[in-house]
Amino acid sequence: MAEIAIKQVAKRFGGFTALHSIDLTIADQEFMVLLGASGCGKTTLLRIVAGLETPSQGEVWIGGRRVDHLPPRERGIAMVFQNYAVFPHLTVFENIAFGLRMKKLPQQEVEGRVNRTAELMHIEQLLKRYSGQLSGGQRQRVAVARALAMEPDVILMDEPLSNLDALLRLEMRAELKGVLAASKTTTIYVTHDQVEAMSLADRIAVMHQGHIVQAASPVEVYRNPAARFVGSFIGNPPMNFILATKAADGSWTVAGLTLPGPKSDKQTIEFAIRPEDVDTGTEGLHATVRVVEPLGPHTLVTCDVEGGLFRAILESNATVAVGDHLRLLPKPDRIRWFDPETTNAL
Amino acid sequence: MHGKALPYLLLTPATLFLCVFFLYPFALVAFEAFTRDGGFTLDNFRTMTSSWKFPVTVRNTLLLSAVVVPIQLVMALLMATMVSRLAAGRSAALYIFAIPLGISDLAAGLIWLAIFDQSGFLNTLLSNLGVIDRPVMFLGYQSKLTIFIAVALAEIWRATAIMMVILVAGMGLIPREYYEAAEVFGASPWKRFIKITLPLLRPSLQTAIILRVILAFEVFAVVAALGGTNLPVLMGETYNWQFTLQDRNVAAAMALFILAISIGFTLFFLRVLRVPKEARI
Structure with a gap:
């Protein structure tokens, strides 16, 4: 022992x-x-x-x-x-x-x-x-x-x-x-x-x-x-972070998308999502494709979201090209929130 | 100028210098040792060995080396270990330890003569303390043992630092990780010294011992200052043949004899302290 x-x-x-x-x-x-x-x-x-x-x-x-x-x-x-x-x-x-x-x-x-x-x-x-x-x-x-x-x-x-x-x-x-x-x-x-x-x-x-x-x-x-x-x-590529602004109590706006989140008296908190935890669809974060890297099992797409870099891992059969405009929908149960001052999870 | 020839060209002056001022006189000495009156002969060696003083000088020189070198080795290891462990002031300690290196061996002999002389420090001290009532002849012809001890002391004092400097450099080459591994795997400080330091220090030990042994065979001025003719050694006897007895052929034979035992011991230590290529750091 x-x-x-x-x-x-x-x-x-x-x-x-x-x-x-x-x-x-x-x-x-x-x-x-x-x-x-x-x-x-x-x-x-x-x-x-x-x-x-x-x-x-x-x-x-x-x-x-x-x-x-x-x-x-x-x-x-x-x-x-x-x-x-x-x-x-x-x-x-x-x-x-x-x-x-x-x-x-x-x-x-x-x-x-x-x-x-x-x-x-x-x-x-x-x-x-x-x-x-x-x-x-x-x-x-x-x-x-x-x-x-x-x-x-x-x-x-x-x-x-x-x-x-x-x-x-x-x-x-x-x-x-x-x-x-x-x-x-x-x-x-x-x-x-x-x-x-x-x-x-x-x-x-x-x-x-x-x-x-x-x-x-x-x-x-x-x-x-x-x-x-x-x-x-941890994670390669690492998590994506975007600043979220308060829409209502327990509701936050992230790159044009309103999501339910933690209750906080702060006006802005950080939204975080892993690259593999987004789906493409008709609604979601507004993203402009900058780089497309087909890696075999999946395709790594680097986009602009709200002026910052955002990486998404899409299925390898996804047809995306540089300059495309995408809507990336984060999986609700995988979204994490961080306090921008203490950097701790909320 | 081609790059390949340049190193050789740069080495030429030094090589020429060594040939002219070392190899050539050396050949002359060797020639003199084996000739007399123009013909090849071993007579010079016969004359050398048949002198009653020869066995005494051989015995004294070997005995002195056998006493001095091991003591110096142990002391140098101790000093090097301590210096290597210093976090600060390491070079200051090295410089202080190395002071006797800067003194010529005759001066060193004279310093110790000033201590052991009839009117020297030791006698003054002992008489002031009331231990003795009249000066003692430490270095008289009847006290061969005290002469021997005095010479040994002077030699140890004078030439231990050269071994220490070599060993400190060698210890610096042993990676700290080996000590840490030994420590984790159960080795006490003494075991670490025996199992890690000594074996990994072998190349430096080899250099230090060979250098020191050769120097010990060439001991001359310290003995001359402290013992005069009361402690005949090989180098002193060579001097004697050359200048007192005016026989340069026998002196040359003596010089060759010293060279031969030096080479012999060098080969011995090269062999005994050899590190197999695959076992090097």
Whole structure:
């Protein structure tokens, strides 16, 4: 059992605040992804959980034990580093065995565990090689095997796939998901790649400027962004935002279309819709087509709506041409509203 | 001018310089070592080895190296580790540690002579403290051990920094991620030093040790200042053959002998501390 609790953790580097009082609880065996652009504090948070960085304030608990004053080796964690950190002077076997040897496990146990994890990661034929004789993907497998061999309560991963080429990344992503689910560890996984986050996570914590903006399941984060930032960061292309003006109480005018919305005493709020959640028809938002990109499964259309850009994903058999005037009707249950000042969802 | 020829052209002056002022005299010395009165002979080597002083000089030189170099290695590793960990003031510490490097070895010998001399600092201090009532002859011909210790101390003081500088540079090349990985996977600071720093520092260790060992075989001025003829070493004996005994052929043979053991130890350390190509950073 290893639940991770991060309580009011903050980190300041001189005058710069990298993390503002973070609270996050990760359930036993949960796969938690920290997602955000570079500089948002996600790696700092992971390193604080690992013990490679000391928090300026707050507490870190792993498995019911307070660990923020303990060195990394006493926290029951294993880690996969962005550049793999596969020791160049040791063979693959000794790399995987490194942590086990530090624990002074008997040789037989070490061999058993190294062989098992090597097999799991499909690197059993590489055990005698050195890091310098491996490809990036193979090094990545060694780094994961080294972490798994520890049979840790918690595995921490710092952008483990970001140095692989696209095809390999896809392959490793699926494999990691299977292997980690089978290992029954609690995982914290840092990435800036939203597709990776969506596909791997039980829960995604979206981070922005040292805050966790939203921590929820991938579908929830995608469908119900808690803040404008989440909607604009997740999804490719991201959500469309249009300013809406009050028509009546609980009714708003958006690009010539009047829609029912939240009650608010503000005069303008922001209307938001995902590109795939609009239909073409005889009524809807007035849009002028600027660019048409047929992408195979669907067609991406970039339009002008009220002087701003608006992206819509239409069926691939839709016949649209540049300069066409369209009416785009948002699906009512997919419309989201944001407060333009706090940027939070309404 | 073609780009391909340019590098060679630029290297020519230095190459010529080395040929004229190093290879040519070296060939002359080698020639002198193997000739006497115009004919090829091994007599010079026979004369050299049959001198009663020869085994003593070999023993003293090797013993001095065997004591000084390991102590210097440990100290240099310690100092380099500390300097590498400094967040601020790193270059200031490096400069201070490196001060003795700027002093010639004769001056270094004289500084330590001023300490151990009959009217030196150490005697003054001890007599002021009332430990002794008359000056002690630390460096007299009867106290070979104190001479040896004094020379070793002076050598350690003088030439540890050169090893440290090389090791600091080497430590800077080891990526921090390896230490973090070792830390996460259970290595204590001592284990990290043994399992990560030392193996990854091997190329620098190799350079530092080879350089230091060669310099230790060439020890001369410090010994001359502190021990005079009471602690004969190889280089001093070479000097002796050349200038006191006026036999340049035997002196040349001695020089070749020093070169030979230097090459021997260099090859030994190249081999022992070799890093296989696939295991490099």
